[in-house]
Amino acid sequence: MEKAPHIFGRSREWDGLAAFAGTPLAATQGGASLGIVSGRRRQGKSFLLQAMAEAVGGLYFAATEATEAESLRLFAEALARHTGQFTGALFRDWNDAIAHLFRSPWNGPTFVAIDEFPFLSKASPALPSIIQRELGPGGSGRTSPVRLVLCGSAMSVMGSLLAGQAPLRGRAGLELVVQPFRYREAARFWGITDPRLAVLVHAVVGGTPAYRYEFTRGDAPSSIEDFDSWVVRNALNPQTPLFREARYLLAEESAIRDPALYHSVLAALAAGNTTNGRIANFIGRRSDQISHPLNVLENCALITREPDMFRPGRSHYRIVEPLITFYEAIMRQRWAELEIHRAQPVWASTRQTFLTQVVGPHLESLCRSFALDEGADLFGEQPSEVGSGVINDPANRTQIEIDVVAFSAQQSNGPRNVVSLGEVKWGEVIGVDHLRRLKKARDLLQAKSYHTENTVLALYGGAGFTDELTALATKDDQVLLVDLERLYS
Template sequence: MDRPAEMFDREYEWSELTRFVRYPGPEATLGVVSGRRRQGKTFLLDAVCRAAGGFYFAATEAGEAESLHQFGTALARHLGEPVPRRFAHWDEAVEVLMTIATSGPTPVVIDEFPYLAKVSPHLPSLIQRALGPQGRRQGGAVRLLLCGSALSFMGSLLAGTAPLRGRASLELVVPTLDYRLAREFWEIGDPALALLVNAVVGGTPAYRREFTLGDTPAGIEDFGPWVVRNALNPGRPLFREARFLLAEEPELRDTALYHGVLSAVAGGNHTRGGIAGYLGRKSTDLGHALTILEDVGMITRDPDAFHGKRSAYRITEPILAFYHAIMRPEWTDLERPGYAVQVWERSQEAFRSRVLGPHFEHLARTWTRWHADAGTLGGLRTRVASGVLPDPAAKTGHEIDVVVFGRDGEGRESILAIGEAKYGDVIGRGHLERLERLRELLVRRDARAAAGTRLLLFSVAGFMPELREAARTREDLQLVDLDRLYGGS
């Protein structure tokens, strides 16, 4: 199947779907496709059906009888029948569905499957039966793809004792575009502008076209006006997107609590204790809320590099971090047209410290994990983290933004590099000396580190000339600017 020319990237996803759909076996097969909302799953699966002559059905929030009516109407239209099919129950509908592959492997997509399963909980069991020996004898080479954005539900479809466990031949997660692909997608030449835009909207494709009608900042000087006319404009869909993301998740029932947790994290409270203190609750009361937010992909828990039992929570979707750091505290003024410019002007410090700074640190770890080569890091990395290095003598702890782990020749874990990321600072000798002191402290406290552990310094504002000169002669020092972050290794 030829990938549509208008499809940006998604080469891996398209190749996996092609392999699944073109499997020549005569039996029916099952695939599960998931991913956060607005990532282009529907466009991807609809394109598969168009390319292979398949059947695509998009479920809606409706009762069982209405869903069956919609399904029967869509199926009859696909089969070229003048009268809609009438199904009294889903077992009949599934039985018919599994027989439509009359001329070879045929993709069948049920999009927003959680809507159907919510009102018809027995549906996964019916599909399991159709995929079993009896169903295979009666059916054909249907390539059934179940798709949904409710990540916790889609993950549970194939887990534990679920009916469909062990039945799927494809488990595909459609991710957001990473920061480099997002820059290409937005067609932004200036990496400094690309980083600013990415800090607000991330790599969600729909935010460029559907949500902003292709409005891209004309340059750095247009970034603020672009934020005002899109993210802070009550007449644009991006304005309420963060609220809708929570409202659309069926697992998030107490939205006030979840918004509170996200606001705490966006405000710099990354531990469970810090979040609890911000909300005025006991840390033990937040376990369920944090787990649910992790399950639906809105936060992630990053283990501390130096303490196995400690971790830091981070918001995964930039539009959520931007909303809770900038918009939610100013919501009353933002809802009144004409006040967005004032809100944006007085929110500059919060934007730099609560949005840009943490986002740049995250991109520094992302670059180190996926783009930096072994020559840069001094070996092959196995994982990248951040952490707080204890300093008992000074009775304090030192935050290290980037900690790179690898393995030595005997297979033992080693620390290849440590790094610091500063968005707004021109990095000079003082930053390097601090990192050198932390390396000395780390060598004394942790056998995984060595005197040759590499030092990584990340900056948007740039580096002092004497630091660039030092980097030319020192193998253990690497400077990473925006050009390298977006294009080099």
């Protein structure tokens, strides 16, 4: 099925939905099938589901925050409009509604999408169990051609639908998570061809599609010189939806009951405190007191936990949504000034913080994505894992932080093969000293029995490289220089 022409990107998501919607009856033994679509807000899930429903003649129903009785009435009306068959009486409860949905005289496989499902399950906690029962032996779904999709943005709720002992575990034939656009796709979506400008914009709004038009009224920076003005007139402007969006992203998650604590945790992360202990010190709590908020933020897909590639058992946390990092690092402490439209002086005094505290770490994450995506071409071998790590240097009593670590697949219990070690710099010209640092790290790993014979030493530079390093790299195929043009090519 050809993708709807008004949808940018999302080819894999569209193909997955199309395959699910068109699943032959024989493949499900003549019965209904269930799909789960989730993802953070503003990623275009509803847009995608509506387009699929239109393409296949299916039913799209968007739930609202309402009582069970009102939701049942709205669902009955939507079902009646779509089928042309009026029940004559309202459903008594969701037992009647789901049974009626599956028993309706559909003509072949029929796509039915229920959006904002967490609104329904909050008012009717038994709803997932009802769907599970109707899909099971003896249920109305056993002879139904319905391809039912449940969709929602509350990640803690949607993630629990198929987890552990949840009623719907093992019932879904589709589990689709709609992610933000990746950095190259985001640049194309924003119409940005300057890679430096693309990094700066992505460090503010990431790859969330809604921020391109709905939240900025289609205002994209026209050039690198226009970037500062674009930030002032959009992200720091209290008259735009983007201004309060980071706050709303937390407020929308029902699992977050103490916003002040969670904002403090996120502020610690935005300031570069990425371990449990450093986060606890930053907010004045014990380490064991922040385990729960960290787990909640991770379940809500607002942060991610990344293992240290060289120190098993140790992890670092990172904010997933760039706009939250921007808010915590730039906006939160200057909120009162921003609300009275003092964006210009606030930005002038925080711009350097943005470049060092926001853009620098953000570029590191982009380079890790680049290494994973392009690893086979870059290093001659496709990495199976890419992350960051810290190497102890006992002789000098120091530690060497490696921004991009690429490992090949683990072979039984043997030592790991290091495909690449990488250093990332945004505002600093990279020279031979940076290369020496990577060579030192490689030697330390070799002494620890890692395989480093073919390790590529990669230097990722946002401000370029010295002539000496450039000349050296042309003679050594184990030294790789990656500038912003190559990052976005």
